[in-house]
Amino acid sequence: MNLIETINLKKIYSLGETEVHALDNVSIKIKPGEFVAIMGPSGSGKSTFMNVIGCLDEPTSGHYLLDGIDVSKMERDALAQIRNKKIGFVFQGFNLLSRTSALENVEVPMLYNNTSPKERSEKARQALKSLGLEGREHHHPNQLSGGQQQRVAIARALVNDAPLLLADEPTGNLDTKTSVEIMELFVRLNEENRITIVLVTHEKDIAAFSKRTIKFLDGKVVSDERSLR
Ligand SMILES: Nc1ncnc2c1ncn2[C@@H]1O[C@H](COP(=O)(O)OP(=O)(O)OP(=O)(O)O)[C@@H](O)[C@H]1O
Ligand SMILES: [Mg+2]
Numbered sequence: 001m002n003l004i005e006t007i008n009l010k011k012i013y014s015l016g017e018t019e020v021h022a023l024d025n026v027s028i029k030i031k032p033g034e035f036v037a038i039m040g041p042s043g044s045g046k047s048t049f050m051n052v053i054g055c056l057d058e059p060t061s062g063h064y065l066l067d068g069i070d071v072s073k074m075e076r077d078a079l080a081q082i083r084n085k086k087i088g089f090v091f092q093g094f095n096l097l098s099r100t101s102a103l104e105n106v107e108v109p110m111l112y113n114n115t116s117p118k119e120r121s122e123k124a125r126q127a128l129k130s131l132g133l134e135g136r137e138h139h140h141p142n143q144l145s146g147g148q149q150q151r152v153a154i155a156r157a158l159v160n161d162a163p164l165l166l167a168d169e170p171t172g173n174l175d176t177k178t179s180v181e182i183m184e185l186f187v188r189l190n191e192e193n194r195i196t197i198v199l200v201t202h203e204k205d206i207a208a209f210s211k212r213t214i215k216f217l218d219g220k221v222v223s224d225e226r227s228l229r
Contacts, residue, residue: 037207040216088157
């Protein structure tokens with residue numbers, strides 16, 4: 001069984017007279033427990049692909065099966081529910097709420113399901129602790145380093161026990177040392193917690209932490225290789 005299966009995905013943006021084929025017949029299968037890096041030059045369709053598999057955007061045509069369910073034509077509300085349950089997102093710019101503590105940021109995804117306030121705070125505390133952020137619960141994002149902010153974002157992504165973590169250039173704003181720390185954290189989440197990870201990066205050194213690298217060019221998959229790590 002695949003966690004992610006895309007079949008002939010196309011995404012076409014129409015800008016006046018011209019059409020941009022951001023995704024051009026992309027068929028990819030990813031099994032539970034995989035750790036995949038997506039690479040390719042700027043404009044090759046990486047973020048478009050992540051947005052579609054993250055249920056943030058709909059393909060123009062083709063199918064997307066998430067955990068065996070065809071979500072390509074699903075209603076907005078149903079899609080939001082599936083997204084909340086199955087997918088955690090991490091972005092280059094951390095995307096934390098700036099006037100809100102680390103703890104409250106991690107609580108956000110639990111506001112949309114039936115978690116009690118007490119349980120919310122306990123789970124958020126535990127998630128922060130497991131990422132080495134004990135003692136930082138009440139810090140606001142601007143009182144945390146870049147690496148700490150990204151770890152808060154990862155805690156937020158995983159607090160609902162999502163089996164799938166999608167990360168679009170998660171180390172793009174971090175220095176080399178901090179990038180390596182974040183990647184080691186991803187490796188741990190993948191190996192110990194069996195979280196499936198799909199991550200976009202421009203850097204070979206970052207992709208080297210994954211077990212499979214898929215390269216995009218002009219909206220198409222041009223290579224798909226497994227590595228030992
Ligand atoms: N909302 C949009 N409207 C029109 N064209 C778009 C839109 N979003 C993306 N595109 C185009 O689709 C193509 C793929 O964009 P995408 O953002 O997926 O690239 P990327 O591989 O993530 O690039 P980068 O490495 O710079 O982040 C590009 O040519 C881009 O200009
Ligand atoms: Mg991008």
